[in-house]
Amino acid sequence: MSPIRPRPTWQIEASHPDVVKPVDEALRQVMDPEIGLNVMEIGLMRDVSIDDEDESAHVVMIMTTPFCPYAPALLESARSKVEEVIEKPTTIEMGMEYWDPSYMEEGVGADWGLF
Secondary structure, three states: OOOOOOOOOOOHHHHOHHHHHHHHHHHOOOEEOOOOEEHHHHOOEEEEEEEOOOOEEEEEEOOOOOOOOOHHHHHHHHHHHHHHHHOOOEEEEEOOOOOOHHHOOOOOHHHHOOO
16 A cells, blocks of 8 residues: 655645645535545645746646546636636646545545555
């Protein structure tokens, strides 16, 4: 069993540390209907960045499976939550990184018998 990995460092942690907590809290409202956990607990959020020059934000998110039937809805929900908090036009990209159960927050995988 692989150990739990910490969430990747988002670019906003260095550039806009004041919005990290509000973005995290907003993304915790985005629930995966199949799994019943939010996208932060599952470890789907890979990066959030803000381009001050362009006055926009960008989010990178992965799915638990390559052909997740809820991907379009999850991506749009995450994008809109970040846009609400940052108050800038926001784009989202589905990252190509494969999800691993070790991306889940500590304690979350116990219900699945993973940790």
